[in-house]
Amino acid sequence: MEGIVYKQQSYLENDRLLFVYTKLGRITLVAKGSQKMTSNIRNVAQYLNLIYFKEVPNKNMYALVEGKTLNDFQNIKSDFDLMTQASILFDLLGFVSDNDDHESIYTLLEGALLHYSKESILSFGFKLLRYLGYQISLKPDGRRVKGVNIKTASIVYEKEPYVANIDVHQTTLLVRLTYLDYDKIDTIDEINYRELKEFMYAYYEYHTDHKLTRK
Incomplete structure (x- = not known):
């Protein structure tokens, strides 16, 4: 095994x-x-x-x-910052219950480590939501997208009363992180990376009622 x-x-x-x-x-x-x-x-x-x-x-x-x-994984262990960021994967693993789809989740985790980057950490976090039952609805209906709202767990549109917790560009990045293979995801600039990571933390905390340590 x-x-x-x-x-x-x-x-x-x-x-x-x-x-x-x-x-x-x-x-x-x-x-x-x-x-x-x-x-x-x-x-x-x-x-x-x-x-x-x-x-x-x-x-x-x-x-x-x-x-x-x-x-x-010496490529990760040789750098303290990379090690710290990699530990986020294991923090997120804490949301997995005994009855979840371990085979699929294990494959996601292994892939994130084998194709390690800061983007793979976010990608794992957003991909994992599907198996936890908290997946974000990211399929647009033709209206002009404003962003994504944490509480509704979905895309929100212009002229709707819901706040967009991430903007249109970040929503596009979120779609790629959620659905693309790790090795197909482009590098994300630091500003958008930080904001998407904060969005991920806030989303998990809101839907699971469990606080995560920010890293």
Whole structure:
């Protein structure tokens, strides 16, 4: 089985707990002896690793067996700011429940890391809404678009009383982030990126009633 280590912590004297997201959902692995400098799984048992491990059916917590690193994402880990931004993906993963479509969500998460950019973070966040049941209605009806309103979760039009929380240009960017593959999304300038990220945070908080730490 493959999985992405989204959190780790020390456990007992020499072990680590690895919290891993997989196509089956969240799994906790005990990486025995991985805190020892001589451990052959020390490098496997690291945060933000894509790993392989032997699957044990019908268990949510078990020993890491036959573990190996498939991708350690050094391109992200080598930069503190990139690491901080990547952690947003795992914050958003916190909205996923046990009954959600883990196979699809895992594919989204893995793709965002493999095609990593600041845009892929936003794209993951907006794509994820579909699987959480909070998708934004972005199909226009022919009227002149004013933007998107958080409360209505939809495009709003000129002459309507609803406030546009993002403008027309940002709405176009939002459509691309939501529907295009990660490698097809163009770079977004810093001003629009910041505003779209704030919009994403505000949208999640309004519809889930859960505060996110701004990063």
